């Protein structure tokens with residue numbers, strides 16, 4: 042059944058369908074509607090979760106950590122400053138191998154303070170050991186929520202999963218959404234039954250001190266697990282399709298890449314605009330395609346290479362920057378082609394920071410620019426009058 | 433040692449909920465306190481623990497001193513993690529499985545973890561919080577904390593040519609905890625183990641958040657003979673510097689009376705961290721200020 046609802050409600054309903062035992066979150070724009078919706082569901086008795094109203098995101102992350110370690114399915118949601126405040130706990134959760142899940146309503150990082158969308162928050166914690174999925178639309182954000190627990194709770198994986206959805210652009214968008222049927226959700230996502238958890242029936246010690254002779258092995262196992270999640274992420278999407286009839290997950294999504302000379306690469310809602318550009322280019326005889334990165338961590342190197350190995354020109358559009366290096370995705374993408382026979386030209390643009398609108402024409406202009414030269418780390422649509430003369 | 437030696441007679445070591453063989457220093461008051469707490473609490477416990485000496489000496493892989501299910505996450509969050517444990521037990525219908533005990537040092541409790549602690553107390557979780565107060569960040573090398581006493585010398589607030597050490601006194605954590613309107617707050621000392629264990633047992637009969645702060649000498653940080661841990665703890669109480677009391681629903685319901693009041697010098701002279709007060713000229717005036725703190729405590733809590 043399709044219904045026009047807000048993205049935040051779509052996610053809240055998806056979370057409800059996951060039957061989390063414990064939810065803990067702290068309000069921050071633009072994530073607020075998700076927590077408010079969940080709170081109301083609990084208040085109305087529609088959702089039987091323990092909702093722990095904490096005093097900070099640091100505690101929210103710690104609460105779901107404790108709950109998960111006790112054998113519960115646990116969920117949180119945040120963004121930007123809240124995600125950064127959680128950072129220490131995020132790394133800890135992954136190190137403890139606790140398959141919690143979190144929706145990040147992606148937003149820019151202060152200073153200057155800005156509540157609108159970019160990907161600097163989640164991309165900054167890319168090395169935390171969390172699996173990171175990026176949704177293009179509200180339906181994907183909802184569907185991926187179910188997949189998140191499915192992936193993370195796989196006994197071979199046991200990792201936390203972050204579902205990223207663009208703040209405001211998706212969280213506050215009203216779209217027709219296919220609601221998740223509870224019976225189908227239950228079939229897809231069985232109850233969480235961890236092997237090891239805090240119980241007096243089988244006392245275990247969590248959170249050990251690992252000295253130099255043990256630490257590296259623990260990190261190695263973590264790296265092995267997150268790499269091993271690649272096929273599990275694909276399977277979770279296929280299984281989802283089997284039950285719900287839609288494929289809305291996986292590592293990457295290819296659009297018109299067969300025979301394409303130029304490929305655009307992006308993550309999140311901007312992909313929709315990029316798709317329009319690709320269509321327009323093709324209508325002018327420029328053979329082009331699009332690669333949507335759905336799974337950012339683990340970084341799907343093989344799938345990306347496979348999708349882009351025959352193109353001449355790659356253009357990465359990203360909503361974050363590693364200050365002092367440049368485009369993060371750009372540099373990661375370039376590393377994939379290291380040592381390969383065919384070397385495409387790889388350009389990168391920084392777009393949409395702090396919620397700056399991204400008109401189709403801006404992307405078209407950027408694509409035109411790189412027809413003959415490689416451009417790296419150019420900020421699209423900078424207002425030259427604000428950054429000084431001569432620029 | 434004197435009147436209160438070890439608990440060996442009553443609790444055979446193999447029955448102890450905190451196993452021997454951990455890496456604590458000789459005479460460690462904190463480990464002694466933890467063992468007393470856990471043995472009083474008995475078998476049905478799930479414990480959380482902050483980063484700090486207690487965690488470091490007890491949980492180095494592949495060994496663990498903890499016989500109960502136990503989790504260490506970070507320095508700030510044993511309380512928030514315990515909140516999650518409690519919520520999970522409720523949601524899973526396992527509420528009656530265990531008492532939850534969250535543990536932290538004074539640095540975790542009074543400084544970096546005070547936000548998480550306050551949140552747990554305010555939300556009313558059914559958790560016993562235990563603060564092991566050894567009056568400094570011992571794990572990282574005796575740095576000042578909010579519970580370091582007035583004019584003790586620590587490595588970050590040392591005595592020096594123009595310094596007497598810490599310029600402020602202990603943060604009133606028991607009162608801060610009680611101000612949350614929680615049902616039970618108590619202070620205790622490893623110097624008085626029976627009282628300590630009685631309070632743990634009592635706390636666990638009460639539903640809601642409970643806070644117990646235990647004064648634990650640290651021979652390394654306080655610079656005293658490791659054989660004197662119990663004595664140092666007892667003398668602290670006998671001077672009035674460490675008042676021992678219970679507060680139920682915000683009202684003081686019991687205090688440990690001082691039978692024979694001792695001057696604060698008796699306490700200070702046992703420890704190197706106060707040596708500068710007794711050696712440097714002008715120190716007598718500072719000792720008087722410390723005596724005034726003890727006297728205020730005696731008056732405030734009716735210790736005599």
Ligand SMILES: Cc1ncc(C[n+]2csc(CCOP(=O)(O)OP(=O)(O)O)c2C)c(N)n1
Pocket residue numbers: 462483484485486507536537538539540541564566567568569570571572577
């Ligand atoms: C966020 C963070 N800051 C600092 C530290 C370093 N650190 C670890 S334990 C500790 C002091 C612990 O002091 P306390 O809580 O009093 O426990 P004690 O070791 O004295 O028992 C410090 C500063 C840390 N682990 N995490």
Ligand SMILES: [Mg+2]
Pocket residue numbers: 537538539564565566567568569570577
């Ligand atoms: Mg300490």
